[in-house]
Amino acid sequence: MMPTLALALSYWLHLLATVVWVGGLTLQALLVWPGVEARWGHSPEAGRFLRELNRRLNPWAWLSLAVLTLTGLFQMAADPNYHGFLAIDNAWTVAILLKHLAVLGMVSIGAALQWIVQPELARLTLLQERGKPAPHIAAMRKRETFLMRANLICAALVLLCTAVATAL
16 A cells, blocks of 8 residues: 555646646647747748747656656556556556557657657758748648647547546
């Protein structure tokens, strides 16, 4: 049996990390990016703003992921529904498995955004700033928006699976 204080601290940190990760993602997808596009379109100013925003948000997202992983493992081990690694023998374990698949989707999408899409957008923005053509920038922004929305859907699935697991 886990000590009550340790488990409570784990729940608190897990919720805090969820708010940071999912809140940042939601804010970007629903408010910031549409506002930037409406204000600046695909201009270099938009690229600079989004690059700076991502530079500030990405470390918080990865820190949140680390906290979520550690606290989630601790909480899972303390749950009476958990019967061991890959022991999928009840509705709770199915909900947790689906949650972890959605988290894996979020991590994969976040990695693609940070290490593929955002560097390419930074390169295209630099070309624009130097007065050179950046013909793929609209397509890359569209890909970025698609991935951000897919990430938001995964986040909603994580929260749904968490709610289901909590109710069981």
